[in-house]
């Protein structure tokens with residue numbers, strides 16, 4: 001089996017979406033090393049990540065995600081140093097039609113990027129997976145499960161603990177709903193418990 005570093009080298013040069021005519025902007029964004037015990041899988045990077053910082057979750061959505069994870073006991077510094085952070089598609093999809101947020105990657109783009117994510121999960125082999133947002137949840141639970149049925153729960157899938165979170169974007173109506181914020185608090189309580197159980 002190929003090493004993670006080899007896959008990462010290939011991934012950094014990936015232009016599958018551009019070659020298929022999709023208006024994505026690289027470079028592909030991800031971070032982390034072999035041996036990470038926790039993996040975060042987001043939706044896709046944004047303009048800040050591909051244009052300025054070149055690291056995942058560096059914009060306002062990332063700031064909210066790190067505030068959440070702080071309540072589960074992890075500082076941003078710890079998360080960036082110890083976790084593997086990636087996404088369903090790894091290039092910036094561009095703005096959405098309203099211009100108030102980012103375009104969600106199409107199914108075709110998700111499919112083009114799927115083998116990269118599969119390789120990352122296989123080679124990193126984390127004990128804890130945190131899918132962030134609907135598209136990431138679909139990768140692990142299939143298209144029929146709704147976020148409301150997943151966030152706030154802890155699952156065991158193929159030997160891994162999986163604790164889904166919603167998309168942390170301020171534009172996410174789901175995340176802003178008070179009832180759903182209670183689910184987010186439950187999810188973070190699960191993560192705190194997992195951190196303590198596994199000494200993460």
Ligand code: SF4
Pocket residue numbers: 011014015016017018024026028089090091109112113116
């Ligand atoms: S989104 Fe994924 S498949 Fe598409 S060009 Fe970027 S790395 Fe390649």
